[in-house]
Amino acid sequence: MKDEAVTREDRVASLKGMGCSRKRVEDARFTQGKGNYVDDIKLDGMLFGDFVRSPYAHAKITNIDTSAAMEVPGVLAVLTAADLAPLGLHWMPTLAGDKQMVLADGKVLFQGQEVAFVVAEDRYAAADGIEAVEVEYEELPVIVDPFEALQSDVVLRPDTVGEDGSPSDGAHGPRKHHNHIFTWECGDKDPTEQVIANAEVVAEESMYYHRTHPCPLETCGCVASMDKVNGKLTLWGTFQAPHAIRTVVSLISGIEEHNIRVISPDIGGGFGNKVGAYPGYVCSVVASIVTGKPVKWIEDRMDNLMTTAFARDYWMKGRISATKDGKITGLHCHVTADHGGFDACADPTKFPAGFMNICTGSYDIPTAFLEVDGVYTNKAPGGVSYRCSFRVTEAVYFIERMIEVLAIELDMDASELRKINFIKKEQFPYKAALGWEYDSGDYHTAWDKAMKAVDYDGLRAEQKQRIEDFKAGKTRKLLGIGLTHFTEIVGAGPVKNCDILGLGMFDSCEIRIHPTGSAIARLGTISQGQGHATTFAQILASEIGLPADSITIEEGDTDTAPYGLGTYGSRSTPVAGAATAMAGRKIRAKAQMIAAYLLEVHDDDVEFDVDRFVVKGAPEKFKTMKEIAFAAYNQAIPGVEPGLEAVSYYDPPNMTYPFGAYVCVMEIDVDTGVTDIRQFYALDDCGTRINPMIIEGQIHGGLTEALAVALGQEIAYDDMGNVKTGTLMDFFLPTAWEVPNYETDHTVTPSPHHPIGAKGVGESPHVGGVPCFSNAVHDAFRAFGLRQTNMPHDHWRIWRTANELGLHD
Amino acid sequence: MTQKNQYKLNVNGQTVEVTAEPRELLIYTLREQLNITGPHIGCETSHCGACTVTIDGKSVKSCTMFVAQAEGKEITTIEGLGGPDALHPLQEAFKEHHGLQCGYCTPGMITRASKLLEEIPNPTEEEIRFGMAGNICRCTGYQNIVKSIKAAAAEINAAKEAAQ
Numbered sequence: 001m002k003d004e005a006v007t008r009e010d011r012v013a014s015l016k017g018m019g020c021s022r023k024r025v026e027d028a029r030f031t032q033g034k035g036n037y038v039d040d041i042k043l044d045g046m047l048f049g050d051f052v053r054s055p056y057a058h059a060k061i062t063n064i065d066t067s068a069a070m071e072v073p074g075v076l077a078v079l080t081a082a083d084l085a086p087l088g089l090h091w092m093p094t095l096a097g098d099k100q101m102v103l104a105d106g107k108v109l110f111q112g113q114e115v116a117f118v119v120a121e122d123r124y125a126a127a128d129g130i131e132a133v134e135v136e137y138e139e140l141p142v143i144v145d146p147f148e149a150l151q152s153d154v155v156l157r158p159d160t161v162g163e164d165g166s167p168s169d170g171a172h173g174p175r176k177h178h179n180h181i182f183t184w185e186c187g188d189k190d191p192t193e194q195v196i197a198n199a200e201v202v203a204e205e206s207m208y209y210h211r212t213h214p215c216p217l218e219t220c221g222c223v224a225s226m227d228k229v230n231g232k233l234t235l236w237g238t239f240q241a242p243h244a245i246r247t248v249v250s251l252i253s254g255i256e257e258h259n260i261r262v263i264s265p266d267i268g269g270g271f272g273n274k275v276g277a278y279p280g281y282v283c284s285v286v287a288s289i290v291t292g293k294p295v296k297w298i299e300d301r302m303d304n305l306m307t308t309a310f311a312r313d314y315w316m317k318g319r320i321s322a323t324k325d326g327k328i329t330g331l332h333c334h335v336t337a338d339h340g341g342f343d344a345c346a347d348p349t350k351f352p353a354g355f356m357n358i359c360t361g362s363y364d365i366p367t368a369f370l371e372v373d374g375v376y377t378n379k380a381p382g383g384v385s386y387r388c389s390f391r392v393t394e395a396v397y398f399i400e401r402m403i404e405v406l407a408i409e410l411d412m413d414a415s416e417l418r419k420i421n422f423i424k425k426e427q428f429p430y431k432a433a434l435g436w437e438y439d440s441g442d443y444h445t446a447w448d449k450a451m452k453a454v455d456y457d458g459l460r461a462e463q464k465q466r467i468e469d470f471k472a473g474k475t476r477k478l479l480g481i482g483l484t485h486f487t488e489i490v491g492a493g494p495v496k497n498c499d500i501l502g503l504g505m506f507d508s509c510e511i512r513i514h515p516t517g518s519a520i521a522r523l524g525t526i527s528q529g530q531g532h533a534t535t536f537a538q539i540l541a542s543e544i545g546l547p548a549d550s551i552t553i554e555e556g557d558t559d560t561a562p563y564g565l566g567t568y569g570s571r572s573t574p575v576a577g578a579a580t581a582m583a584g585r586k587i588r589a590k591a592q593m594i595a596a597y598l599l600e601v602h603d604d605d606v607e608f609d610v611d612r613f614v615v616k617g618a619p620e621k622f623k624t625m626k627e628i629a630f631a632a633y634n635q636a637i638p639g640v641e642p643g644l645e646a647v648s649y650y651d652p653p654n655m656t657y658p659f660g661a662y663v664c665v666m667e668i669d670v671d672t673g674v675t676d677i678r679q680f681y682a683l684d685d686c687g688t689r690i691n692p693m694i695i696e697g698q699i700h701g702g703l704t705e706a707l708a709v710a711l712g713q714e715i716a717y718d719d720m721g722n723v724k725t726g727t728l729m730d731f732f733l734p735t736a737w738e739v740p741n742y743e744t745d746h747t748v749t750p751s752p753h754h755p756i757g758a759k760g761v762g763e764s765p766h767v768g769g770v771p772c773f774s775n776a777v778h779d780a781f782r783a784f785g786l787r788q789t790n791m792p793h794d795h796w797r798i799w800r801t802a803n804e805l806g807l808h809d
Numbered sequence: 810m811t812q813k814n815q816y817k818l819n820v821n822g823q824t825v826e827v828t829a830e831p832r833e834l835l836i837y838t839l840r841e842q843l844n845i846t847g848p849h850i851g852c853e854t855s856h857c858g859a860c861t862v863t864i865d866g867k868s869v870k871s872c873t874m875f876v877a878q879a880e881g882k883e884i885t886t887i888e889g890l891g892g893p894d895a896l897h898p899l900q901e902a903f904k905e906h907h908g909l910q911c912g913y914c915t916p917g918m919i920t921r922a923s924k925l926l927e928e929i930p931n932p933t934e935e936e937i938r939f940g941m942a943g944n945i946c947r948c949t950g951y952q953n954i955v956k957s958i959k960a961a962a963a964e965i966n967a968a969k970e971a972a973q
Contacts, residue, residue: 024841024904024907026903027912030912031904031909031915032893033916035913037913038841124832216947217913217914218911267947269913315823351846425889583850604900696907698910699945700949700950701950702950703949704950705947727854733947735943735944736941736944736954737939739951739952
């Protein structure tokens, strides 16, 4: 035959399919400065819009005078709520079932809130116009503490109370107070209380997971262009979910969905920041309709940090019970969730606190109860999943801290305690007390591998010696050994329980094979740096036997891509990756019929082999996928339509549950509070591995974002509701200088329900990394009596901890 | 709005004249007037380095320099470092070693690294990390960026040696 010299291994390798570290196809453009981000878009006559923002966190607006601004050269229009009200666009729905002001409607609820939208010929003229808009404010009492909010007479949201002042029902049921948003309960309340009341040992702890921000390097922005001739609106923007944005824009604007084209060009990082819908999008669309010209809106860094999509801000209170020898019997968790002025969390509708109910973690906990209260305050709205799946970061931090606190209570080694309580391999699929069914896992194997890799016993011996040396005055540095075993829940999700605004969270892939054996595949997701154009082509290469290099992957254009819910919550591989495999299998099924016809045998007599169909028992008789592709377009095959295309909409039967074992070894200088990460070992099990190079890159990046959150990054407010960390001067983003090298490792436990067994990995390192860094800090001070100190563990806070423990005496 | 003036710049080897208000920041002149969109805007306070260009032999953050200050200066952006026909070794190395993800920081990162390798032709890891600390990446955790720069340094040095 023509390729006799080529071995099967050669054929596999030439596909660059799953499992190989294929170099990224995206990089040629990006390394040469030829990316196409939204701010790179330049259209004829394009205008620039920008916001007048509130300097106050809570104030009544008594007057807005735009007349001077309209005199500023280059300013074309100034929009206020009064202009949007006749269109019904002064408020918009949030993803959480609440509504949010597009432009301040009589009052403002947080510092930086959008008050007016100035449209000008360029960004300088817009800035001049903003300066000239005169807004009169009447300050109102500011509440930045959710516990105070629940006690206060001050009504933050008059639109959510009845005439008698009582709170009307919210999107998630009755509300307890006018500043209360929802109560969400999960699990068995009374049995949990009983188990804890009768337990041999109970550990109790409160912790605050501080407010922070995803802060992608590219801020949010869009370009809206209304073509009044053909009635079509095109909206380019930093959208992690372009199709959902199209549907939302259609619902709130009344423009029919087929007349809206949403395009996500290259996106400079998302991390959850770019999931939601923001006032800038609505105002740009309105401004384009009003002016008849394209309008661009791009946040600056302060706008981004102060107003769009914060993350976390969870006050968590836990009780964990166990037997004297460390077997956990029950877990109780209460969360007071600060949602800011509007509930704009981006969670599946039925989960107002996201998947916080994964908070039993990697442990076999028979009885548990979770209760979350959402609260309004005078802070920016958001509550997005910053590099995690819907509040999973909070859940994993909670349980991994509770385990450490229980270990202290039991006077037990924290690794040993974990091993006693891990869900065992044979227990999968495992039904957790708070409702989830974990698909697969082998926690003990992963944990043992990790402990061996870092020489855990050796580290503990070294730590013991260090403590003695410290007490003897021989050193001023302590050694912390941070442990974490996390279980994630990603891949939202099954349509039966996962939707956002009624849109089921399936995803999609459409494939067209060209006659010469190359292909294009389009998906409902959108890459923000994850390398989809590289990895999805690898999945297809393995499924359909055409080289990845011959497959174009396209995402982000709603006129061409099939409907999907986008990329966030590590859902692309679990959901769209599955759709890709399933669509590939449809291609293969048709290819089998074509091959059988060409080889003049029955369909069942041929089988797929890497890049071809061969006649069973006669491997010298075959047709390559390339030959089959051509035949699909030039042969009249009885009973088979011409062409070779497929589409798959994949509704996952379950979530996927990646897991991992992390260890952080940290040196802490007790006199300066300076931390030095000596070693960080990360073992991840994300099921089937598609591209090891990209997985490793995701882990490095996620760990670095975890380091940032754990050790310094926060959105802090003062009592007046002023944002104290609104620029990169104050908001900590680690540089190369602060970041260690990481050791990565893996085990492979495929997902049994996913077509290729992949679970997703993008967010695991962040979810597992934050508690691991934090546990290292805590562990360093455990011998001196520390139980809990809140993040971020910056130098000052660590110094203060050391001081409070009397280590400076 | 203030009066516009004419400024003469040398960008990527070509002399260009632009008309701009003196307050216009160089990054906007590059991106919006000259369509050089490789350098990006990430913070507008000199912290992130996405806008890094080389001006008269020094790494400069073009988001905090007025176009007026760039009058008569030689400016190199990522577009001037290498293109499809002849990539800069750093452009090759970043791809080879997965030194980028979303790509937003990459032009500034590579432009800065190109200067670093002129300042220190054979840098240690510590020197790379210190020398690149003005450029923030949110995706990679820097490990592969360091690897890429090391590899490019080796490549450049080997080419130099071969030429001698």
